[in-house]
Amino acid sequence: MKKVSLFDVRNIIGALMVIYGVILFLASFATSDADKAKADGINANLWVGLSLLAFGALMIGWAVTRPIVVDQAQREADRRAVDEAAGRPVDDGGAGGVR
Amino acid sequence: MHVLASSILRMDANWVDYLLIAIYFVFVLGIGLSARASVSSSIDFFLSGRSLPAWVTGLAFISANLGAVEIMGMSANGAQFGMPTFHYYWIGAIPAMLFLGVVMMPFYYGSKVRSVPEFMLRRFGPGAHLVNSISFAVAQVLIAGVNLYLLATIVNALLGWTIWISTVVAALIVLSYITLGGLSAAIYNEVLQFFVIVAALLPLTYLALHQIGGWNGLADAMDKAGTGAQTKSWPGTDLTAFSSSFWSVVGIVFGLGFVLSFGYWTTNFVEVQRAMASKDMNSARRAPIIGSFPKMFIPFIIIVPGMLAAVLVTPLAQMKAKGADTGQDGITYNDSLLLLMKQLLPNGLLGVAIAGLLAAFMAGMAANISAFNTVMSYDIWQTYIQKDKPDHWYTSFGRGATVAAAVLAIGTSYFASQFPNMMTYLQTLFGFFNAPLFATFILGMFWKRMTPTAGWTGLVAGTAAAVAVAFLSEDAFGSASTGVLNLSGQGASFVAAGAAFVVDIVVSVLVTSVTAPKEDSKLRGLVYSMTPKEDLLDDHAPHWWLSPTKLAGVSLGMVVILNVIFR
Numbered sequence: 001m002k003k004v005s006l007f008d009v010r011n012i013i014g015a016l017m018v019i020y021g022v023i024l025f026l027a028s029f030a031t032s033d034a035d036k037a038k039a040d041g042i043n044a045n046l047w048v049g050l051s052l053l054a055f056g057a058l059m060i061g062w063a064v065t066r067p068i069v070v071d072q073a074q075r076e077a078d079r080r081a082v083d084e085a086a087g088r089p090v091d092d093g094g095a096g097g098v099r
Numbered sequence: 100m101h102v103l104a105s106s107i108l109r110m111d112a113n114w115v116d117y118l119l120i121a122i123y124f125v126f127v128l129g130i131g132l133s134a135r136a137s138v139s140s141s142i143d144f145f146l147s148g149r150s151l152p153a154w155v156t157g158l159a160f161i162s163a164n165l166g167a168v169e170i171m172g173m174s175a176n177g178a179q180f181g182m183p184t185f186h187y188y189w190i191g192a193i194p195a196m197l198f199l200g201v202v203m204m205p206f207y208y209g210s211k212v213r214s215v216p217e218f219m220l221r222r223f224g225p226g227a228h229l230v231n232s233i234s235f236a237v238a239q240v241l242i243a244g245v246n247l248y249l250l251a252t253i254v255n256a257l258l259g260w261t262i263w264i265s266t267v268v269a270a271l272i273v274l275s276y277i278t279l280g281g282l283s284a285a286i287y288n289e290v291l292q293f294f295v296i297v298a299a300l301l302p303l304t305y306l307a308l309h310q311i312g313g314w315n316g317l318a319d320a321m322d323k324a325g326t327g328a329q330t331k332s333w334p335g336t337d338l339t340a341f342s343s344s345f346w347s348v349v350g351i352v353f354g355l356g357f358v359l360s361f362g363y364w365t366t367n368f369v370e371v372q373r374a375m376a377s378k379d380m381n382s383a384r385r386a387p388i389i390g391s392f393p394k395m396f397i398p399f400i401i402i403v404p405g406m407l408a409a410v411l412v413t414p415l416a417q418m419k420a421k422g423a424d425t426g427q428d429g430i431t432y433n434d435s436l437l438l439l440m441k442q443l444l445p446n447g448l449l450g451v452a453i454a455g456l457l458a459a460f461m462a463g464m465a466a467n468i469s470a471f472n473t474v475m476s477y478d479i480w481q482t483y484i485q486k487d488k489p490d491h492w493y494t495s496f497g498r499g500a501t502v503a504a505a506v507l508a509i510g511t512s513y514f515a516s517q518f519p520n521m522m523t524y525l526q527t528l529f530g531f532f533n534a535p536l537f538a539t540f541i542l543g544m545f546w547k548r549m550t551p552t553a554g555w556t557g558l559v560a561g562t563a564a565a566v567a568v569a570f571l572s573e574d575a576f577g578s579a580s581t582g583v584l585n586l587s588g589q590g591a592s593f594v595a596a597g598a599a600f601v602v603d604i605v606v607s608v609l610v611t612s613v614t615a616p617k618e619d620s621k622l623r624g625l626v627y628s629m630t631p632k633e634d635l636l637d638d639h640a641p642h643w644w645l646s647p648t649k650l651a652g653v654s655l656g657m658v659v660i661l662n663v664i665f666r
Contacts, residue, residue: 009155009287013294016126020119020298020451027115027447035445040310045447048302
């Protein structure tokens with residue numbers, strides 16, 4: 001059985017970057033002259049905001065056009081192989097603990 | 100005692116900054132909760148990674164290392180020593196990462212162990228495993244202290260709380276972050292954190308360079324300040340504190356480039372685990388090699404801002420001109436990046452930068468504490484002390500160990516705060532723990548006769564040698580050093596690491612000659628000569644960028660070119 005992974009790191013990166021981009025873009029209109037002077041006259045929030053927005057969109061676009069496919073059967077087989085190789089009793093995932 | 104001046108470091112964060120920081124926390128916890136829903140056990144976590152493509156594990160591989168220590172430590176180093184700090188990347192990281200991918204990864208991935216101590220157990224048996232587990236646990240608590248201290252300094256800078264309250268609060272935040280978020284989400288958080296840090300540091304570097312008039316402006320300003328020699332990376336005598344250029348180069352190449360960095364990158368549990376989460380052998384081998392490409396350019400947004408801070412931030416420039424360790428209001432080189440952020444970034448971008456730094460520091464400490472917890476519960480307690488408890492017993496033991504590690508880290512963070520330059524302290528620690536481990540590892544991997552007894556005696560002797568050098572040097576151990584040997588700064592840690600390596604090898608060879616080796620049949624997949632050769636070949640890769648060896652060659656070539664440009 002194969003399924004498409006929704007929990008794709010590219011979507012997460014993309015979402016955060018888009019949100020940051022929008023906030024910085026909006027904040028750029030409220031950036032005080034004193035703040036602009038600090039950054040040598042550049043409205044840094046504006047340019048960084050736009051770049052993050054573009055980058056985030058690119059990441060989400062990539063995740064949509066080339067999704068990751070998880071092979072469930074392969075994953076189960078891997079899991080058993082690791083247990084056997086390491087000499088641990090093969091259990092049903094009750095190993096617990098934070099690793 | 101190093102007292103931080105909250106007034107000079109206080110960021111003038113406003114609600115936009117806090118909003119950006121809050122959004123980041125929502126993401127981190129969200130990742131943790133969704134990961135918890137889909138990942139049920141430790142084995143699942145390890146293998147769920149096996150569906151990850153190589154670029155994700157490659158990025159996770161370097162962002163696991165892009166923590167507080169690296170960001171603050173390397174920018175402090177850049178402010179104090181300038182371009183020679185680049186050696187930590189171009190000499191001290193890239194070759195070892197390539198070596199890990201090309202030579203070592205087949206053993207790790209092929210033997211399917213989950214940790215470095217587990218590899219020691221299978222190769223050498225309980226003696227070496229116990230020694231390695233204990234030294235690893237101690238190292239994690241000490242390094243967690245460094246991360247905690249740096250995390251506390253940023254909470255202090257942001258909110259103006261005293262360093263003690265900041266430390267305790269920061270420790271509590273990390274504790275809840277581990278319990279709530281769960282470490283199963285570690286890799287995703289690390290990759291996310293990488294992009295946030297780049298989003299903050301790239302504009303910071305650009306703005307600072309813009310202000311000073313580009314690279315030439317920086318070089319001119321450093322010439323004027325009398326530190327023009329620091330715009331050249333070789334021979335780096337300021338960094339090693341060796342008076343001879345020749346020995347400085349030897350110290351950097353052998354001490355840093357070979358022993359310390361190979362020891363760190365090839366045996367570090369946290370790093371190696373990232374690569375082992377790849378979907379197949381080829382991806383596992385390519386993970387550190389792919390990571391080496393961003394790794395060679397990261398110093399431009401970490402070290403260069405440090406150098407810029409030492410020129411642009413007046414109190415820091417005055418402190419450097421005097422050759423002092425602390426300046427106005429108690430600032431040190433460790434504060435370089437925070438001072439530059441405060442001076443240049445507008446509200447908004449400041450929030451992104453603070454979120455990135457908080458994320459890096461928490462991730463670093465969380466990684467140390469969880470690694471401690473794993474080794475303490477499974478490798479030490481379950482293996483040697485109480486063997487037959489039910490599974491959930493070890494889980495609650497692990498929780499107790501997590502709390503204990505956080506409390507201990509508060510103590511070690513006080514110790515870490517005594518060092519004006521965090522990098523010197525860290526390199527000393529790596530010399531104690533990673534250098535002997537690397538020696539034992541590499542010998543055990545290529546010399547099948549090496550005996551189990553040699554495994555643990557070599558480790559003990561190597562660590563003892565490094566500790567002895569640190570005590571005899573002028574300042575590798577802070578005020579505890581005696582100054583018998585005329586070594587100081589990071590040169591002392593390079594020598595300590597070299598001593599650990601040599602002593603470990605000599606003791607291992609001597610002990611092997613009088614003790615009994617393991618049977619050949621038990622060394623399959625653990626020793627080079629006993630491993631099927633097809634695991635080490637990659638000539639069926641259809642493209643050069645899919646072949647670990649060729650990709651590593653390209654990376655190595657680029658690093659040589661960078662070294663020539665900035666020599």
